[in-house]
Amino acid sequence: MTGIAAGLLLQLGLGALAVLSALALAPALRSLVGGIFGTLIAVTGFLTGLAALLGATGGLVIPIALPMDPLLLAPDRLGGLFMLIVSGVGILVSLYSMSSTRGPDASRTAWVAMPVFLVGMQLVPAATDSVSFLLAWEIMTLGSTVLLFADHARRSTVASAGIWYSAMSQLSFFFILAGFAVLATASGGTSFTDLQAIEPGSGAANVAFVLFVLGFGGKAELVPLHVWVPRVLPEAPSHVSAAMSGAMVKIGVYGALLVCVRLMPDGPAWWGIAIMLVGGASALYGILQASVSSDLKVLLAYSTTENMGLVFLGLGASMLLRGYDATAAADAALVAALLLAISHAAFKSTLFLGAGAIIHATGERNLDRLGGLGARMPVTAAAFGIASLGAAAIPITSGFVAEWMLLQSLIHGGRLDGAVVSISASVAMPLAVAVIALTAGLALLTFVKAYGIAFLARPRSAPAADAREVPPLMQLALVLGALSILALGLLPGPIAAVVATTFSTDPTGAVQAVGLGGVSLPGIGATLDPVMLVILSALVAIPVFVSIIVSAHRHPARTIDLPWGGGGSRARPRMQYTATSYAEPLVRVFDDVLKPTRDVQVTHVAESRYLVERVRVEQRVSDVIETRLYRPVLNLFQRYGIVVRHIANGSIHRYLSYSFVALLIVLIVVSL
Amino acid sequence: MNATLSAIIIALVQVVLFVFLAPLLMGVIRQVRARIEGRVGVGIWQPWRDVRKLLAKNPVRAEDSSWMLRAGPVALMVSSLLLCVLLPLVGTIPFPHIPSDLFVIVSVMLIGVVALALVGLDGGTAFGGMGSSRHMTVAALVEPTLLLAVYALSIPAGTSAISVIVETRLFSPEVIISPVSVLALVALSIAIMAETGRLPVDNPGTHLELTMLHEAMTLEASGRDLAWLEVGSWLKLAALLGLVSNLVAPWGVVTDFTLLGLAIGVVAIAVKVLVLGVLLSAGEIFLAKVRLFQVPELLAGSFALAFLAVTASYLVA
Numbered sequence: 008m009t010g011i012a013a014g015l016l017l018q019l020g021l022g023a024l025a026v027l028s029a030l031a032l033a034p035a036l037r038s039l040v041g042g043i044f045g046t047l048i049a050v051t052g053f054l055t056g057l058a059a060l061l062g063a064t065g066g067l068v069i070p071i072a073l074p075m076d077p078l079l080l081a082p083d084r085l086g087g088l089f090m091l092i093v094s095g096v097g098i099l100v101s102l103y104s105m106s107s108t109r110g111p112d113a114s115r116t117a118w119v120a121m122p123v124f125l126v127g128m129q130l131v132p133a134a135t136d137s138v139s140f141l142l143a144w145e146i147m148t149l150g151s152t153v154l155l156f157a158d159h160a161r162r163s164t165v166a167s168a169g170i171w172y173s174a175m176s177q178l179s180f181f182f183i184l185a186g187f188a189v190l191a192t193a194s195g196g197t198s199f200t201d202l203q204a205i206e207p208g209s210g211a212a213n214v215a216f217v218l219f220v221l222g223f224g225g226k227a228e229l230v231p232l233h234v235w236v237p238r239v240l241p242e243a244p245s246h247v248s249a250a251m252s253g254a255m256v257k258i259g260v261y262g263a264l265l266v267c268v269r270l271m272p273d274g275p276a277w278w279g280i281a282i283m284l285v286g287g288a289s290a291l292y293g294i295l296q297a298s299v300s301s302d303l304k305v306l307l308a309y310s311t312t313e314n315m316g317l318v319f320l321g322l323g324a325s326m327l328l329r330g331y332d333a334t335a336a337a338d339a340a341l342v343a344a345l346l347l348a349i350s351h352a353a354f355k356s357t358l359f360l361g362a363g364a365i366i367h368a369t370g371e372r373n374l375d376r377l378g379g380l381g382a383r384m385p386v387t388a389a390a391f392g393i394a395s396l397g398a399a400a401i402p403i404t405s406g407f408v409a410e411w412m413l414l415q416s417l418i419h420g421g422r423l424d425g426a427v428v429s430i431s432a433s434v435a436m437p438l439a440v441a442v443i444a445l446t447a448g449l450a451l452l453t454f455v456k457a458y459g460i461a462f463l464a465r466p467r468s469a470p471a472a473d474a475r476e477v478p479p480l481m482q483l484a485l486v487l488g489a490l491s492i493l494a495l496g497l498l499p500g501p502i503a504a505v506v507a508t509t510f511s512t513d514p515t516g517a518v519q520a521v522g523l524g525g526v527s528l529p530g531i532g533a534t535l536d537p538v539m540l541v542i543l544s545a546l547v548a549i550p551v552f553v554s555i556i557v558s559a560h561r562h563p564a565r566t567i568d569l570p571w572g573g574g575g576s577r578a579r580p581r582m583q584y585t586a587t588s589y590a591e592p593l594v595r596v597f598d599d600v601l602k603p604t605r606d607v608q609v610t611h612v613a614e615s616r617y618l619v620e621r622v623r624v625e626q627r628v629s630d631v632i633e634t635r636l637y638r639p640v641l642n643l644f645q646r647y648g649i650v651v652r653h654i655a656n657g658s659i660h661r662y663l664s665y666s667f668v669a670l671l672i673v674l675i676v677v678s679l
Numbered sequence: 680m681n682a683t684l685s686a687i688i689i690a691l692v693q694v695v696l697f698v699f700l701a702p703l704l705m706g707v708i709r710q711v712r713a714r715i716e717g718r719v720g721v722g723i724w725q726p727w728r729d730v731r732k733l734l735a736k737n738p739v740r741a742e743d744s745s746w747m748l749r750a751g752p753v754a755l756m757v758s759s760l761l762l763c764v765l766l767p768l769v770g771t772i773p774f775p776h777i778p779s780d781l782f783v784i785v786s787v788m789l790i791g792v793v794a795l796a797l798v799g800l801d802g803g804t805a806f807g808g809m810g811s812s813r814h815m816t817v818a819a820l821v822e823p824t825l826l827l828a829v830y831a832l833s834i835p836a837g838t839s840a841i842s843v844i845v846e847t848r849l850f851s852p853e854v855i856i857s858p859v860s861v862l863a864l865v866a867l868s869i870a871i872m873a874e875t876g877r878l879p880v881d882n883p884g885t886h887l888e889l890t891m892l893h894e895a896m897t898l899e900a901s902g903r904d905l906a907w908l909e910v911g912s913w914l915k916l917a918a919l920l921g922l923v924s925n926l927v928a929p930w931g932v933v934t935d936f937t938l939l940g941l942a943i944g945v946v947a948i949a950v951k952v953l954v955l956g957v958l959l960s961a962g963e964i965f966l967a968k969v970r971l972f973q974v975p976e977l978l979a980g981s982f983a984l985a986f987l988a989v990t991a992s993y994l995v996a
Contacts, residue, residue: 298819378803381745401793402786414782418830418839421993433993437986440830441823448822451789452815455796459811464803465743522776532838535783536776540761543777547694547760551753551907554734558903564738584800584808592816596975 009065014055015080015133016067018126021048025122029115038108041118042480045101045125052094052129059087059133060505066135076198078139085269085509086132089261092349093128095491096253096356101125103360103484104246107367107477110158112244117157124150124250131258136198137187144183144258148176151255154247155239168235168242175225175235182222183262189215190270199270207274216278219266220285226259227315230289231632236312237296241304241372245363248304252311253356260318260348267326268341268510276431279327282319283435287442289316292600292632294446298453299594299601299628301586303362303372306457307355310398313446314351318344320439321413327435328420331428335530338507338517339416343409345506350405350495354397357488361391364481365461368474374460374586376471381462383474388462390485395454397492400447403537405495408526411535412503414443419531449593456589465580497537498524587626594628603628682772685936689770689944696945697763697921701913702726704920704956711960712884726913730906738902744801751798752900752907758791759914768921769944770933771842771849778840781829785822788874791911792818798908799896810895813971817873817880817892820978824870827985831863832926834992841922849929859992866985868923873978875916877959880977882968890968917952920959924951 025044032040059082066081082090104121111117127147134140152173159165190202193211205212225232240248267274267282293312300306321344328337364387365380366372381388397404421428421436466472476482495502500520507514521527525536594603606625612618655662706723713720740748765779765787773779792814799811833839835854836847848855873880876893885891897908925932931947933940969977 379743379745381747382743396793399789399793400786401790402783407786411780411782411786414826415839418833419837422834422837427993430994434990437827437830437989440989441827441982441986444823444826445819447826448819451793451822452819455793455800455811455815459797459800463745463747463797463801464808525776533780533840534776534778535780539774539776540783540787543764543774544757544761547764548753548757551756551760555753555903558734562735562737562902564740564902566740566742580803582805583803584805584812589808589812589815592813592971593819595972596816596820 009063010058011055011063011065011081012067014051014058015130018048018051018055018129021051022122022126026119029118029122034113037115037118038113039105041121042101042105045104045121046098048122048125048129049094049097049101052090052097052125056082056087056090056092056094056129056132060084060091060509061087062508066133069139075138076136078142079135079198080130080133080139081135082133083135083269083509085261085264086134088345088349088506088509089132089257090129092257092352093132093254094125096250096352097125097128099356099360099484099488100246100250100253102487103249103363103481106480107246107363108244111161112157114157117154117244120150120153122150124154124255128250128254128258132261135200137191137202138197141180141184141187144180147255147258148180151247151251152176155243157244157247158242162242164238165242168238171235172239175232179222179225179232179259182218182225186215186218186222186266189218199265202270205271207271212271212274216266216271216274219262220282223259223262223266224285224319227256227263227319228259228289228293228312229285229315229319230292230312231636233289233293233312234630234633234637236308237305237630240308240311240359241302245304245359245366248308249356249359249363252308252359253352256311256315257348257352260315263319263322264345267322273329274326276327276330276429279323279325279330280431280435282323282326283439284323286316286319286321286323287439289313290320290442290446291316294449294453295593295597295600296628296630298449298456299590299597299603301374301590303365303374303377303457303461304359306374306453307358307362310450310453311351311355313450314347314355314398317410317413317443317446318347318351320344320442321347321416324413324417324420324435324439327432328416328428331423331432333420333423333428333432335517335528336416336420338511338514339412339528339531340420341510342503342507342518343413343416345509346405346409346412346495346499346503349502349506350397350409350492353405353488353491353495354394357390357394357485357492358398360481360485360488361387361394364391364477364485365474367477367481369468369470371468371470374457376468377461377466378464378468378471378580378583379462379466380471380474384462384476386476386482387485390489391462392458393489393492395458397496399451399454401451403493403496403541405492405499408496408499408503408535408537410443410447412499412526412528414440415528415531415533417443419533452590452593456586460584460586460589464583467580467583467585497541499535499537500524500526594626600631601628602631683775685770686772686774688936689772689933689941690764690774692941692945693766693768693770694760694763696769696949697914697917698760698910700949700952701910701917702730704917704952705913707953708956708960709884711957712964715961715964726909730910733901733906733909734903736902738900738904740901740904741802741899743803744899747797747801748900748904751794751801752904752911754794755791755798755911756907756914758787758794759911759918761787762915762918765841766918766922767842767845767925767932768918768948769941770936771846772933772936773840773842779842781833781839781841781844782826784841785825785829788915789818791915792874795893795896795908795912798900798904802899804899806891806895806898810892810898813892814876814896817974817978820975821870821873824866824978824981824985825874827982827989828863828867828870831859831985831988831992832867834989835860845925845929845932846934848926849932849934852929855927855929859988862984862988862991864923864926866981866988867926869977869981869984871919871923873974875912875919877916878963878966879969880974885968920955921948921952924948924955
């Protein structure tokens with residue numbers, strides 16, 4: 008038995024043990040044991056994925072009773088990379104959940120579902136045929152759905168979110184199933200090697216491509232299939248949202264890569280353009296919604312749509328450029344897309360865990376009621392801050408490296424040896440750069456808002472003022488997450504070099520590690536060495552620090568209640584800017600896209616209409632795509648349901664007459 | 680001479696020169712404005728005196744403010760100093776492994792933008808938050824112009840390394856007056872005006888809080904905190920003006936290290952930055968600050984120019 012087979016088998020065994028222990032144990036022990044088992048599963052998956060990524064072969068054969076080939080789980084390098092991503096998030100989430108879960112989140116059902124979810128996510132990238140892929144996919148979806156419903160009894164929003172999630176994930180599943188069915192019919196086999204025989208330009212391939220993009224795009228939260236995200240991720244327990252956003256969404260990305268890079272590479276140019284369009288639209292729409300959101304978890308959920316949009320933009324650019332033989336730029340774009348996925352897994356799971364820590368400490372996820380948490384929860388603040396920098400793509404985090412590489416591949420993609428590759432590329436590349444730039448700019452605002460409003464200044468409510476730091480295990484998960492973001496950002500070279508092996512046998516022409524963990528793109532002549540950048544900034548900072556020390560020695564700081572208060576001596580915490588007011592200019596600028604509804608109620612003093620007693624302002628930004636696209640369809644179904652209810656009103660006589668008529672019709676048809 | 684050593688010397692000279700030059704540039708800008716408006720003015724050395732005064736004061740901090748009020752100004756200062764190191768101002772000899780990549784430079788600048796915005800929020804007052812919110816909105820909308828202008832500039836040189844771009848312009852000056860380059864430069868200049876809080880986006884001389892962007896964020900800072908914020912912003916303006924001047928007129932910049940060349944490079948960049956400062960100041964006399972909600976229109980215009988520059992360079996060239 009090979010190492011990979013042993014690793015996969017061990018995971019399945021640990022998963023089964025975890026399920027049994029969750030069923031058997033008393034509530035007090037359940038979280039602890041469940042968390043330990045989760046960590047073990049994730050560590051096993053991490054090692055298995057690492058082995059597969061570094062080129063180990065072998066797999067687990069699962070014979071089945073049905074008259075078909077046995078299922079084979081044997082991750083290739085790409086699968087190994089995604090197992091690594093998923094289990095990395097799994098480790099953080101499992102450590103965190105040991106002390107974060109309480110009440111309904113720690114119920115028996117929830118702890119049974121957790122290992123199922125974790126193992127399911129790891130099996131999808133290990134699958135080598137469409138049957139085991141779909142099976143693992145459904146295990147993953149089932150686990151996540153049950154976890155989501157954990158708190159449905161207390162909060163009605165959870166049930167609604169759960170229904171949206173179930174409907175949308177089954178829709179995704181349907182598209183993927185249909186896609187595999189089309190490919191299997193055309194190629195005559197179900198294993199991925201059989202499916203690779205398909206001619207990428209053929210009709211069946213085109214149909215399958217569209218179905219796959221719809222299916223995997225839905226899982227990867229792309230517009231317009233993202234509607235479940237802003238409902239589900241905020242309502243799920245925070246460790247589950249972290250696992251969903253950090254890991255499960257990546258499985259959607261894996262699916263897209265499987266189709267576009269492994270099964271049907273070299274597709275027609277419109278495939279790349281279609282993926283770029285979907286990705287670009289998702290990136291812009293996601294970050295725009297995130298930037299105006301005041302609910303911390305909704306903000307993070309929409310930002311996931313943005314990040315996945317960027318990943319797909321990179322993937323689409325790489326497909327388009329490969330079609331024009333701009334191989335160096337295409338490889339760089341694909342590495343950038345993979346790095347974006349990795350870095351997103353690191354920073355978004357840390358952000359969701361951080362949001363969970365805030366909820367744990369204050370019970371609030373509305374940014375407008377937070378503030379001043381930096382002094383009260385220093386570890387959470389530091390981890391959340393680093394993760395925010397990652398999400399805003401600021402050096403020296405992982406997000407920056409990935410975005411830099413994507414931009415480099417795009418600006419060098421339009422030309423090959425000085426000649427313009429094609430008209431479509433010369434329009435697509437500048438547009439893509441513009442989309443990334445606007446996205447990056449808005450992400451900057453979004454995460455300055457999220458961090459600044461939650462952690463700086465003064466508490467805006469009593470629970471925020473009474474917040475205490477979370478338990479040590481939760482802190483540990485947050486710190487590990489933050490460290491991984493910095494490590495990915497400081498040492499991009501070796502990581503990018505390994506990542507490039509997932510799709511290329513000789514990646515040194517595309518990506519190389521140089522200097523102190525720096526990355527170089529020899530094909531397009533660009534280099535980045537974050538460690539050197541850090542050293543350089545440390546050097547220029549020395550004189551500043553020396554003068555600060557000298558000045559601090561001579562002129563110590565004074566602390567007073569409030570220096571200016573903008574002219575008033577009694578500025579209260581309520582007078583601070585809130586998240587809503589912070590995003591107000593942006594809501595105005597993008598009024599046409601966001602279509603906010605405002606409701607202003609002015610209450611006058613009883614004695615005089617000239618004196619105002621109270622002004623109540625309510626602003627709601629709804630999801631335009633949901634109200635314009637989904638609502639009409641749902642209304643149609645609802646009307647259909649009302650009509651059908653008249654036909655089926657419960658009367659037994661009516662049903663008997665229906666059967667009689669049906670029988671008559673059948674007899675008539677048969678006799679014809 | 681060894682390339683690494685000459686790169687280090689040039690970087691050192693650039694930092695020292697710009698730390699000296701930035702307050703002087705502000706002094707010149709204010710003095711020119713005062714003279715044109717018919718005032719006597721305070722003299723070109725006043726910013727220097729202000730900084731010295733601020734560094735010798737006890738900083739006053741709000742009770743609920745966090746470490747951000749201390750660290751933010753330093754972060755802004757360091758990011759501006761890094762700009763002075765990375766941009767080819769005196770010479771175009773880059774550090775090994777740190778090519779002066781424009782995307783990296785923009786990100787380094789964004790560190791300062793974020794630090795300033797967080798300082799604005801940390802005071803816990805309405806004005807700080809207001810300034811921070813507006814500042815970030817403008818920064819977000821400037822970003823597309825900035826990166827597309829970088830893209831357009833990178834096309835003739837085939838790389839986004841700014842030192843190579845400047846060298847290309849130095850050795851083949853016809854690139855500078857090509858329509859693509861002119862469009863990109865205009866777009867870049869508008870973006871830089873917005874990014875450094877100059878008219879018509881922000882009024883640096885305002886004393887009315889409601890119209891403030893930059894000033895509103897620094898209201899709560901005092902003593903050395905304020906000094907770093909001010910010097911950091913001035914340095915950023917000086918370095919970016921230096922970048923524009925070297926893109927428009929790259930002559931005098933050091934490409935092969937000699938002591939004479941270095942001296943010429945220092946004088947050339949100082950003169951170029953100060954001349955650009957005078958032009959900026961004179962130009963600002965004729966401008967009024969536009970309404971905050973008209974700024975996006977201005978930036979959309981500059982974005983269109985930058986986009987035109989990129990596509991034109993593909994389709995025309």
